[in-house]
Amino acid sequence: MEKSVVAVVRYEKPYESVRKVVELSHGLDHLPSRARVFIKPNIVFWTRAVNFPKWGVITTSRVIEDIIALLKERGIDDITIGEGSVTMDPKDRKTPAHAFEYLGYGALKKRYGIKYINVFERPFEKTDLGDGIVLSFNTDILHSDFVVDIPVMKSHNQTVVSLGIKNLKGMIDIKSRKLCHSADTDKDLNFMVARLADKMPPMLTLLDGIYTNERGPSFDGRIRRSNLLAASSDVLSADLVGAKILGYGASEVPHLIHAANNRQRPYDLSDIEVVGEQIESVAFRHEYDFQYSDTGDGSLPLPLAKMGIRGVSYRKYDLSMCTYCSGVNGLILSAIRYAWKGEPWDSVEILTGKTMKPTPGKKKTILLGKCMYQANKENPDIKEMIAIKGCPPNPESIVKALHKAGIMVDPALFENIDQLPGFFMSRYDGKSEFDEAFFKI
Numbered sequence: 001m002e003k004s005v006v007a008v009v010r011y012e013k014p015y016e017s018v019r020k021v022v023e024l025s026h027g028l029d030h031l032p033s034r035a036r037v038f039i040k041p042n043i044v045f046w047t048r049a050v051n052f053p054k055w056g057v058i059t060t061s062r063v064i065e066d067i068i069a070l071l072k073e074r075g076i077d078d079i080t081i082g083e084g085s086v087t088m089d090p091k092d093r094k095t096p097a098h099a100f101e102y103l104g105y106g107a108l109k110k111r112y113g114i115k116y117i118n119v120f121e122r123p124f125e126k127t128d129l130g131d132g133i134v135l136s137f138n139t140d141i142l143h144s145d146f147v148v149d150i151p152v153m154k155s156h157n158q159t160v161v162s163l164g165i166k167n168l169k170g171m172i173d174i175k176s177r178k179l180c181h182s183a184d185t186d187k188d189l190n191f192m193v194a195r196l197a198d199k200m201p202p203m204l205t206l207l208d209g210i211y212t213n214e215r216g217p218s219f220d221g222r223i224r225r226s227n228l229l230a231a232s233s234d235v236l237s238a239d240l241v242g243a244k245i246l247g248y249g250a251s252e253v254p255h256l257i258h259a260a261n262n263r264q265r266p267y268d269l270s271d272i273e274v275v276g277e278q279i280e281s282v283a284f285r286h287e288y289d290f291q292y293s294d295t296g297d298g299s300l301p302l303p304l305a306k307m308g309i310r311g312v313s314y315r316k317y318d319l320s321m322c323t324y325c326s327g328v329n330g331l332i333l334s335a336i337r338y339a340w341k342g343e344p345w346d347s348v349e350i351l352t353g354k355t356m357k358p359t360p361g362k363k364k365t366i367l368l369g370k371c372m373y374q375a376n377k378e379n380p381d382i383k384e385m386i387a388i389k390g391c392p393p394n395p396e397s398i399v400k401a402l403h404k405a406g407i408m409v410d411p412a413l414f415e416n417i418d419q420l421p422g423f424f425m426s427r428y429d430g431k432s433e434f435d436e437a438f439f440k441i
Contacts, residue, residue: 003273004237011227018066025231027204035145036078042151046099050422056213056223060438084119104441124173129195135176153209154216155288160253163239164205168196181322183354189319194258205238214286225433247285292316311345321353324392335409
């Protein structure tokens with residue numbers, strides 16, 4: 001049986017390192033002449049308000065330009081970069097446009113004649129992925145001749161890792177993204193993500209590990225300068241190797257188990273040939289999980305439990321909490337932390353996602369988001385319901401709900417929600433290895 005090839009190289013020099021990993025992987029050997037090529041970067045988040053740590057969060061513009069140069073060498077003129085970034089307002093068009101311009105895609109258009117698109121401004125097409133799963137994908141990627149999938153190499157607090165397959169979630173519409181976070185424990189997030197690459201055109205997966213992210217996928221993770229690139233013409237093989245570099249066997253990554261089973265592939269790397277650097281020489285465990293602790297009142301993130309916070313239970317997120325609620329989850333926890341003055345709150349429980357059920361005996365139950373409200377609005381175990389019905393939840397409504405529960409969070413934290421990512425920049429101040437130039441053209 002012919003093995004899939006995955007190349008792993010150390011990033012050392014602009015253009016030459018990308019050329020090396022692509023050539024070792026033979027990833028463009030089957031690129032059709034005059035192909036319409038779609039490049040999918042990872043721009044999971046953006047803000048216009050402040051500068052924020054992009055390393056390990058967003059695909060470097062350096063790698064994007066280098067792959068475009070390689071495609072142009074091969075005579076490819078029809079190149080489109082496309083992404084569907086998460087914004088708190090799904091109708092926000094200014095923030096994605098700002099991201100594209102800041103990352104230099106406008107300069108790439110002038111230099112190479114490429115196009116770039118916000119997929120939410122383009123049509124979507126319903127696509128049957130089998131087993132009753134129908135998701136709507138951007139038509140541009142579906143009808144291209146070839147895809148270059150360029151995710152950041154990162155761990156992920158829900159899917160363990162986020163690599164080539166997971167990166168394609170940015171190509172589905174908002175309704176489909178929410179469907180991926182189903183309350184169905186059989187057809188859960190991992191089940192859905194595993195199928196995202198199934199109907200893609202021929203593809204090169206290029207993992208951008210110049211910067212890697214522990215406890216990703218966003219700016220609140222721990223970012224490392226890892227100087228790694230990995231590539232393959234087979235997305236599952238690239239992801240299996242990428243996961244191993246991040247410290248995970250496939251048996252620890254449920255969506256890769258699903259993907260391997262769907263393709264009748266082993267997931268022990270026995271049908272993969274790794275060329276270039278050996279995995280063992282570059283692997284480094286990137287933890288993905290945020291630890292929670294039982295406080296006696298319920299559950300809290302470990303840092304909050306260590307502070308001695310009492311009277312509030314905030315259970316750990318599950319796979320049913322979608323991106324739009326998770327966007328405010330960390331802010332709420334930070335606000336609770338700053339609101340703690342040493343006096344226990346009055347038996348408050350905060351529920352998220354779609355599947356959590358209230359704990360009998362709690363005095364006040366906050367239901368965060370439309371899905372949680374719909375799931376529990378008639379639950380008899382709730383003594384006093386405080387509902388936040390929005391999708392996504394409105395920051396002002398969150399403040400009102402927490403105040404009603406007696407947790408006097410600072411409204412300014414929510415009024416200036418766009419400023420929060422900037423606070424994380426201070427971690428990297430003065431560290432030369434964190435170079436903003438990787439996101440400039």
